[in-house]
Amino acid sequence: MPKQEKTNKIDCKLVMQELKENPYKQLNIAFSLMVIVPFLVFFYLLINRLFTLDVLIGNTGFILATAFFISLCGYYIVYSILKNIFNTILTYAAQAKHSDQLKSTFVATVSHELKNPLSSIKINIYNIFAGLIGQVSQEQKNILGLCQSTIERMTRLVNGLLDLHKIEAGVVDVKRNRLNLAEISGKQIKEFQTLAGKKNIRIIKEFLDESLFVWGDEDKLSQAIVNLLSNGIKFTPENGTVTLKIYPDDKFVKLECIDTGFGIPGDKIGMLFNKFERLNATKEGTGLGLAITKDIVEMHRGKIFVESQVGKGSKFIMVLPRDLRSIRR
Amino acid sequence: MQEKIVKKILIVEDEKELMLGLATLLKSQGYLIIAANDSLFGISLAHKEKPDLIILDLGLPAGGGFYVLENLKNSVGTFDIPVLILTAQQGLDLEERAKQMGVVAYFHKPFDPEILLSQIKEIFNDSN
Numbered sequence: 001m002p003k004q005e006k007t008n009k010i011d012c013k014l015v016m017q018e019l020k021e022n023p024y025k026q027l028n029i030a031f032s033l034m035v036i037v038p039f040l041v042f043f044y045l046l047i048n049r050l051f052t053l054d055v056l057i058g059n060t061g062f063i064l065a066t067a068f069f070i071s072l073c074g075y076y077i078v079y080s081i082l083k084n085i086f087n088t089i090l091t092y093a094a095q096a097k098h099s100d101q102l103k104s105t106f107v108a109t110v111s112h113e114l115k116n117p118l119s120s121i122k123i124n125i126y127n128i129f130a131g132l133i134g135q136v137s138q139e140q141k142n143i144l145g146l147c148q149s150t151i152e153r154m155t156r157l158v159n160g161l162l163d164l165h166k167i168e169a170g171v172v173d174v175k176r177n178r179l180n181l182a183e184i185s186g187k188q189i190k191e192f193q194t195l196a197g198k199k200n201i202r203i204i205k206e207f208l209d210e211s212l213f214v215w216g217d218e219d220k221l222s223q224a225i226v227n228l229l230s231n232g233i234k235f236t237p238e239n240g241t242v243t244l245k246i247y248p249d250d251k252f253v254k255l256e257c258i259d260t261g262f263g264i265p266g267d268k269i270g271m272l273f274n275k276f277e278r279l280n281a282t283k284e285g286t287g288l289g290l291a292i293t294k295d296i297v298e299m300h301r302g303k304i305f306v307e308s309q310v311g312k313g314s315k316f317i318m319v320l321p322r323d324l325r326s327i328r329r
Numbered sequence: 330m331q332e333k334i335v336k337k338i339l340i341v342e343d344e345k346e347l348m349l350g351l352a353t354l355l356k357s358q359g360y361l362i363i364a365a366n367d368s369l370f371g372i373s374l375a376h377k378e379k380p381d382l383i384i385l386d387l388g389l390p391a392g393g394g395f396y397v398l399e400n401l402k403n404s405v406g407t408f409d410i411p412v413l414i415l416t417a418q419q420g421l422d423l424e425e426r427a428k429q430m431g432v433v434a435y436f437h438k439p440f441d442p443e444i445l446l447s448q449i450k451e452i453f454n455d456s457n
């Protein structure tokens with residue numbers, strides 16, 4: 001397929017541009033140096049007059065010439081093999097890069113194209129619900145309410161997909177500022193009080209210090225905390241508690257979100273941070289929240305763990321470096 | 330008796346269904362609505378009608394939202410009309426660029442109609 005080959009060649013060039021050193025250039029230099037060796041031997045023999053007419057005509061001359069020829073052939077064969085290997089590796093790298101780019105473009109376009117029709121549906125349903133088109137019965141309002149919550153779920157899904165795509169494509173701009181993790185968490189706890197109150201869930205704040213600083217992006221870290229709190233509240237039955245604990249630990253700050261929820265079976269914990277993984281399909285969610293949280297934490301060179309006991313609850317532990325300079329790359 | 334001045338809003342949006350929904354919503358609040366479905370028509374309506382507010386989409390045919398914005402902000406007759414952006418396009422750089430160009434509010438689609446309404450009311454209160 002000429003078109004595919006052309007794309008691969010362009011991608012090969014792009015892959016080459018990303019490499020610090022041009023492998024072909026280095027290969028050529030190495031082999032040029034190696035080819036010089038037989039010539040040097042030949043000149044050595046010539047300069048020292050070891051290569052007289054008698055020697056050249058005799059058996060020794062024949063053996064030397066054959067050795068010279070064979071060594072050059074050998075070099076050429078090894079050179080061709082290495083060049084073929086390089087070409088194959090670069091083509092595979094180019095194909096991988098191309099398919100990654102196609103996937104990213106696809107996700108971004110689809111998500112973007114979904115937002116316009118979603119906006120149309122949302123505003124028109126709102127207009128009907130608000131009675132702007134005509135009188136609406138309570139029964140009709142209930143159904144419209146269901147449509148509205150479905151739209152909200154789709155919106156979260158599209159936004160989640162876009163966030164994940166941006167993080168995985170490495171196009172997220174992370175602004176690193178000195179942040180007080182306790183302050184950010186405090187704000188998020190306030191936001192969740194109403195939601196928790198509806199289920200009579202108590203959010204307990206256990207901050208060892210009111211100023212626990214990390215270097216990070218406020219929006220992204222807030223999103224990670226929101227995801228943990230929202231999961232905690234979602235999976236905790238009525239009258240339960242969700243505790244947010246923050247404390248320093250050597251060069252790190254640890255944030256723990258502990259709930260008294262249903263807990264996660266041991267065999268499911270490994271899948272928890274996978275995309276679209278919903279352990280409890282009856283609960284509303286996109287299955288992207290924890291995948292995004294993990295990406296955000298890793299973006300800050302931190303780690304996230306889970307400890308859980310079925311029937312007792314779960315503990316999500318987020319470990320963030322206090323100062324990125326102390327973390328080895 | 331003082332006559333109530335009806336505020337005129339120009340919607341520049343190429344998604345027909347969204348434009349109709351927005352028009353219904355804003356009409357219900359007593360605003361006068363005019364609409365354009367591409368950049369050039371939007372610019373010409375803004376110059377002709379001199380609305381009190383422009384609701385502008387960024388992904389528009391015939392130039393795009395930033396082209397409209399640049400034209401409006403560089404024209405004597407339209408530079409002071411407040412512009413509110415509604416967009417499905419993502420990117421902090423877009424929002425920053427729009428705000429640097431004098432946009433008063435920036436909404437990501439799909440937006441909350443109630444928040445949009447309160448923002449519009451706030452814009453009109455500020456301009457009064």
